[in-house]
Amino acid sequence: MWDFNVATIINLMRKTYPFLVFRFVVYTVITLIAMLLTGGGAGIGWLGGLVFGEPAAGVFYGGFLGVGAASYFLYMIREYVLYQVKAGHIALLVKFMHGEPVPEGKGMVSYASTQVKEHFKESNVLFAVDQLIKGVLKVISGLFNSMARMIPIPGLANVISVINKIVSMSLTYVDEIILAYYMKNGSTNIWSDSAKGLVLYAQNYRTMLKNAFWVSLLVWGLTILVFLLVLIPFAAVTAAIPSLAGFWTFAIAALLAWGIKSAVIDPIAMTALMQVYFKAIEGQQPEVEWENKLMQLSDKFRALKEKGKSLSLNTFNTVATAARGAF
Numbered sequence: 001m002w003d004f005n006v007a008t009i010i011n012l013m014r015k016t017y018p019f020l021v022f023r024f025v026v027y028t029v030i031t032l033i034a035m036l037l038t039g040g041g042a043g044i045g046w047l048g049g050l051v052f053g054e055p056a057a058g059v060f061y062g063g064f065l066g067v068g069a070a071s072y073f074l075y076m077i078r079e080y081v082l083y084q085v086k087a088g089h090i091a092l093l094v095k096f097m098h099g100e101p102v103p104e105g106k107g108m109v110s111y112a113s114t115q116v117k118e119h120f121k122e123s124n125v126l127f128a129v130d131q132l133i134k135g136v137l138k139v140i141s142g143l144f145n146s147m148a149r150m151i152p153i154p155g156l157a158n159v160i161s162v163i164n165k166i167v168s169m170s171l172t173y174v175d176e177i178i179l180a181y182y183m184k185n186g187s188t189n190i191w192s193d194s195a196k197g198l199v200l201y202a203q204n205y206r207t208m209l210k211n212a213f214w215v216s217l218l219v220w221g222l223t224i225l226v227f228l229l230v231l232i233p234f235a236a237v238t239a240a241i242p243s244l245a246g247f248w249t250f251a252i253a254a255l256l257a258w259g260i261k262s263a264v265i266d267p268i269a270m271t272a273l274m275q276v277y278f279k280a281i282e283g284q285q286p287e288v289e290w291e292n293k294l295m296q297l298s299d300k301f302r303a304l305k306e307k308g309k310s311l312s313l314n315t316f317n318t319v320a321t322a323a324r325g326a327f
Contacts, residue, residue, distance in 0.1 A: 002214045003207065003279065004272040012271050016092050018108040024263040026085050030077065031259030034070035035252055041066020067251065082130060083123035088112035090176055091119070093271055094183045097278065119183055120190070126179075129190050133175040135300030136198050140205065141171065143297065173215070173270045174201065174208070177277045184278070192308030195301060199286035201277065202294065211276045219261070219269045226265075227257035 013020060045062015052058070092112050095102045103111045120126040181197035182190050201208060231253040294301040 002211050002272075002276075004211060004215075004275045008275060009268060009271045012093060012096055013268065015096050015102075016089065016108070016267075018105055019089055019092055019112055020264070020267065022109045023085055023089060023267065026081070027259045027263035030074070030081075031256055034073060035255055037070040037073060038063060038066040038251065038255065041069060063251070070255070079123050079127045083116060083120070083126055084113065086176055087116045087120065087126060087179065089267055090180045090270075090274075091115035091183055093274060094180050097275070098184065115183075125190070129194055129304075130175055130179070132300045132304050133178050133194055133198065134171065136294065136298050136304070137171045137174055137201075139294070139298040139300070140198070140202050143293075173266070173273050174212070176270050177201070177274050180274050181277070181281075189308055189311050191304050191311055195291075195304040195308060196286050198301065198304075199290045199294065200281040200284060202290045203284070203287050204277070204280040207276065207280045208273070211273060215269045215272050218272075219265055222265050223257060223261045226260050227253060230256045230260075 042063035045058040045065070047058070048062065049058020088109070089112065092102060092108065092115075095115075102108060116126075178194050178197040178201065181200070182193040185193055187193045231249070234253045234256075235249050295305065
């Protein structure tokens with residue numbers, strides 16, 4: 001069925017539990033702020049509605065503006081979350097997967113932060129690379145979807161469409177896996193290593209596709225379960241405030257479920273696919289055929305290659321200048 005080992009994943013979560021706690025705290029704070037923005041907007045709207053004699057309408061429009069403010073807040077902090085939370089956890093998992101020593105307890109969080117800063121001097125570089133990787137992954141996913149639709153089997157196109165939608169949800173984990181590949185190599189050229197990691201992903205796409213499918217089902221099954229568990233007490237609370245019941249009960253429950261998913265469920269999914277990826281590419285080299293294909297199809301991939309060459313050239317010039325100065 002799948003190629004990841006559940007026991008190994010649980011063990012890795014256990015080993016990195018101090019960072020899981022940190023991750024949970026960060027996402028809890030983010031979720032609470034987003035909930036306050038949403039609820040605050042609804043509350044202000046309710047007060048305004050009282051003045052004009054339409055409290056229900058005021059709650060709706062105020063809450064709508066609150067959701068907009070919460071969405072903007074989440075958009076603004078995405079770079080921080082990637083740099084401080086996701087990349088930090090990736091660094092720790094890479095170390096543990098390859099048997100390298102890692103500090104225990106509270107020191108694990110600061111160690112993870114140090115590792116990220118060693119690999120990525122600035123958060124905007126990591127964010128820029130991450131966006132390019134996501135762009136290439138969409139091209140790879142679209143390529144295989146197009147190939148599958150060409151197979152003359154009745155009804156296959158509909159099945160492929162459903163599968164592709166599920167797998168597309170898992171792409172958020174794959175870009176993190178490519179970053180893990182770069183960290184594992186200990187390279188100083190993130191652009192070139194990311195390009196190599198993407199080629200390796202493409203040439204092992206069938207294996208990754210199969211496992212991404214199962215991981216996606218697991219993630220969304222657990223997320224729906226969490227949502228239902230959160231919804232029950234929220235429904236009981238909002239029942240006492242009719243103007244907040246209905247849509248806003250679901251909205252707040254969904255926001256809280258998202259926070260729990262991001263803090264607890266996503267690391268499990270990421271670790272599962274990371275385990276599969278490293279196993280699949282072991283002993284492999286990027287295939288020229290796949291590299292050429294991505295060069296033709298993706299401007300994001302071409303950007304990664306160009307930035308990688310530029311960085312290598314700058315490094316070479318710096319070393320050459322230093323060597324000339326020494327003599």
